[in-house]
Amino acid sequence: MDWAMKLLVALLALVAPGFSLENGLMRTPPMGWLAWERYRCSINCHEDPDNCINERLFMAMADRLAEDGWRELGYVYVNIDDCWMALQRDEGGVLVPDPERFPSGIRALADYVHSRGLKLGIYGDMGSMTCMGYPGTTLATVALDAQTFASWGVDMLKLDGCYSSSLERALGYPAMAKALNNTGRPIGYSCSWPAYDGGLPPEVNYTLLADICNLWRNFDDIEDSWQSVLSIVDWFSEHQDVLQPMAGPGHWNDPDMLLIGNYGLSFEQAKAQMALWTVLAAPLFMSTDLRAISPQNVDILQNKLMIRINQDPLGIQGRRVLKTKHHIEVFVRPLSKDASAVVFFSRRTDMPYRYRTSLGALNFTGHALYEAQDVYTENVISGLTRDTDFTVVINPSGVVMWHVYPIVGKESLPWL
Incomplete structure (x- = not known):
């Protein structure tokens, strides 16, 4: 870390109270469904209309959460990830959903999700482009994008960090917290900032993160494999003295999505991931096809005692x-x-x-x-x-x- 970045981090720590995220949300780890691990950037809706990133997919998952017992257990977020946008902003600089895949618009999708007693999450990137090449959120568009998401009725924002510099992230993530506050709408805020700066101090200021983010990605993206799960468990365990004290009501370490119901884990490994994520007080975001998930995997994910433990009000990470x-x-x-x-x-x-x-x-x-x-x-x-x-x-x-x-x-x- 060079002297300029050390100075910037120190200054941000001093002004952190001015960037405080004041939404009162996620006093226990958030729970829901997230598209990325299962569907990635699948956008060929002509050849595979039931398994591509479009409004029908998110409506279908909202239906399953509402009708198959998930909502009552706490799985309430339906979260869009990358690849929902058109390739260009509109003439006013506003982000635009892809008109073919989201013809009704995000506001209509949010209304549908809300009608099912659920919440809608959306994805952005604190950089020039998203990880898959769609329009990013620059420092100049932070306030505009926050207001856009609020006007659409969005309930959560995941802000990624591809195609950004350390300086842009250090300025942009706190600025988005302030912009979300200014909308007047409670919007849960998931920050990928630490994952792009190595995950550890001094590059990562966890005291600041706990003040401006509801949850944050610390480490590598999870892949659909047991080896990936083990690598995340190892990293969290090796650095638990740093990470464990920073988790608590309203601000959580996020080891990434649950793989249960996909292809890479055995039955025993699926049970292990659920238990380990629960003992780590992790957010529980499934990323699987809820229309086709097996009863065996449903039993793991809907285990009531497991969920009670995950949602324990003390919010202490194991x-x-x-x-x-x-x-x-x-x-x-x-x-x-x-x-x-x-x-x-x-x-x-x-x-x-x-x-x-x-x-x-x-x-x-x-x-x-x-x-x-x-x-x-x-x-x-x-x-x-x-x-x-x-x-x-x-x-x-x-x-x-x-x-x-x-x-x-x-x-x-x-x-x-």
């Missing part, structure tokens, strides 16, 4: 507390009512592994009596103290996830 030579890792997330989420994660590829441990070995303190409910099987394990040895059997590339809570009597149990 941490990896143990990594063994047998390729077992343990993550713990503190929850309200003195409860915790514990994820036992196996990186083994041979056979189920019998892992013996105790709550004390996982940094539980005190003399409480605990129960644990297995989040996936719903089995309850009773009579646990911090010194009680127990064994969990973890499938290869899989997880066992427990909701652990202290008990005195049944009336004190969470979620009842």
Whole structure:
């Protein structure tokens, strides 16, 4: 980092309160559906009308969220990603949806999504072009684009960072926060800023990010593969001392979309991603075809106890507390009512592994009596103290996830 950029970062930190995002949104991690991982920039609607980026796709996904039980569980955002625009702004400089693929316009799409009890998200890029070459949001058009999105009834903005410089990002992301405030419409704000500047201090000022963004992408884009999931988990774990304290109500680290229901993960790996994203207090944005998703994957994504844990009001991000030579890792997330989420994660590829441990070995303190409910099987394990040895059997590339809570009597149990 050169001296000029250090000076700029320092100045931005001083003026951060002036850029504060004051929308009161996303006090728990946001949940919904996002187009990118499953549909990318598929725009050939003549050959594949049911699987291209057009208004019909987003209306269909809104229908599924509203009719198949997703909305009631908290999956309320229907988010457009790149490739929705025409290749040029109009004569007044306003962004224009592609007239063939979005003939009704974004305002009409937002109205439809709202009629289904849902919220609409849209995509922009803090640069000269979006990642796929559509019109970007420059410093000169920040206010115009914010007002345009608000006039369309948009509820969330994902602002990417392709084709931008460090200086443009350092000025543009806070400026968009201010511009969104000025519209008077509450619009959730997802920033890709840290992912373009290495994800770590001193290049990334997380104190400033927590003040101006509701969530932010820290690391690489997820790909539809187990290796991609592992690379993200590794990066978040290796840098948890920096990342974990910055997450909380209204401002979240975002490890990217859920792959569950696509092609790259096995059943065990799908369960593992859901559990790991939940223990990391991550936003839960599915990116799959909800018209064709299997019941098995629906069960993972609609697990009510999992969602309650993800949406815990304390909003504390979990941490990896143990990594063994047998390729077992343990993550713990503190929850309200003195409860915790514990994820036992196996990186083994041979056979189920019998892992013996105790709550004390996982940094539980005190003399409480605990129960644990297995989040996936719903089995309850009773009579646990911090010194009680127990064994969990973890499938290869899989997880066992427990909701652990202290008990005195049944009336004190969470979620009842």
